[in-house]
Amino acid sequence: MNERVLTPRNRGFLFLDSHPEGCRRSVADMWRACPDPADAPQGPGPVALVIGSSAGYGLAATLAGLKRAGIRGIAVSFEKAPTERRTATAGWYRTAATADIARTAGRDLVFLNGDAFSDTMKDQVADLVERRFGGRLDHLVYSVAAPRRTDPDTGTTYASVLKPIGRAHLTKTLVFDDQGVPEVREVETGPAEPDDVEQTVAVMGGADWERWIDHLSDRGVLAEGFSTAALSYIGSPLTAAIYRQGTIGVAKAHLEATARTLDERLGKTVGGRAVTCVNGAAVTQSSTAIPGIALYTGLLRGVLGQDMLPPVRQLAALWDDLTGRSPLAPDDEDRIRLDTWELADDVQAAVADRWEAATTDTIGGLADLDWFHAEVRRLYGFSVPGVDYAAPVATDVPWPGQTP
Structure with missing residues (x-):
């Protein structure tokens, strides 16, 4: 078994290796952070499909579904296996840890990589739903953030971009040097090219989510009362130009329009529902790539402290909605809002004040930098309490269901 001492090597917020034990413990920490339901799930549990289950909100949805709803079913992600020279991706190790939790909880959850x-x-x-889970799927949670998508019908590959629309956008952003010293910079992002919006919508809009529903409906595996939610984000006015009003924002609007279309159709065919679920801010591998989001999230934590809700607590509320523990109460655009704590007027006003005052010299007193920097490292299994990083660790962890 390949064992070695792993130290973090990174380029900005992107780390080259992941720590298996750190990833395992971070998943265990998420599991503990998810609130226990007042009434423990009984029986075999609903059959669920989580698409994008190995990171961020999708991982939180998988863990919260196990604890709050007692789900069984299928979790899909796309991760790289370990090699002789490199560790596996962090999501590979997180998936192995999630599989252990599901097994301990007595839940039949199959993990597919592709x-x-x-x-x-x-x-x-x-095929799995038909063969293993009685041919009926109760819930589907869609949480996919990807740089590219190939259309199965045409073979065309589309690439998503994070750009403002109409003109360049100048924003503050937060970076750390190799020693973890923070710096506040201004960065300019050029405007979207003519086909950037179309490409981004093709990747991050609702086309693939709808295709999943079409495919499963055609196979006759959607249960009566089937519900589906696509996870999304709106965010602050401080980041709107690059996010909600940019290329990705158009894709999110397309996702929401798709939800309304699917909701009407599912209501007629299986008495079902389709919604988008708008989550609050979090440090994820996707969010750290967006200019300004790192600074905003660090300032938000500086304002809220422990009142900043982690993704697994947010997604616990979604599962309560989907399974009927609490009433499903979307807003006027069929969106479940789990971000109200973030977008409260007093919170946004406090963050905006800190944003204006933020410089390299002042940022230490305005943002929770220790928390943010540790959160980024924890995405890859580093800076996790209780892990001995001086000890060798086995890196060739098998995918769940594979023989070591």
Whole structure:
């Protein structure tokens, strides 16, 4: 078994290796942070499909679904295996840890590794639902953030971009040097090219989510009362130009329009529901790539402290909605709002004041930098309490269900 001492090597917020034990413990910490339900799930549990289950909100949805709803079913992600020279991706190790939790909880959860955009994966999932889970799927949570998508019908590959629309945008952002010293910079992002919006919508809009529903419906595996939620984000006015009003924002609007279309159709065919679920801010591998989001999130934590809700607590509320423990109460655009704590007027006003005052010299007193920097490292299994990083660790952890 390949064992070695792992130290963090990174380029900005991107780390080259992941720590298996750190990833395992971070998943265990998320599991403990998810509130226990007042009434423990009984029986075999609903059959659920989580697409994008290995990171961020999707991982939180998987863990919260296990604890709050007692789900069984299928979790899909796309991760890289370990090699002789490199560790596996962090999501690979997090998936192995999630599988251990599901097994301990007595829940039959199958983990598939592959391209969720492909029809091959959709067929594999439908086959599993038919063969292993009685041919009926109760819930689908869609949480996919990807740089590219190949359309199965045309073979065309689309690439998503994070750009403002109409003109360049200048924003503050937060970076750390190799020693972890913070710096506040201004960065300019050029405007979207003519086809950038179309490309981003093709990747991050609702096309693939709808294709999943079409595929599973055609296979006849959607249960009566089936519900589906696509996870999304709106965010602050401080980041709107690059996010909600930019290329990704158009894709999110397309996702929400898709939800309304699916909701009407599912209501007629299986008495079902489709919604988008708007989550609050969090440090994720996707969010750290967006200019300004790192600074905003650090300032938000500086304002809220422990009142900043982690993703697993947010997604616990979604599962309560989907399973009927609490009433499903979307807003006027069929969105479940789990971000109200973040967008409260007093919170946003306090963050805006700190944003204006933020410089390299002042940022230490305005943002919770220790928390933010540790959160980024924890995405890859580093800076996790209780891990001996001086000890060798086995890196060739098998995918759940595979023989070591």
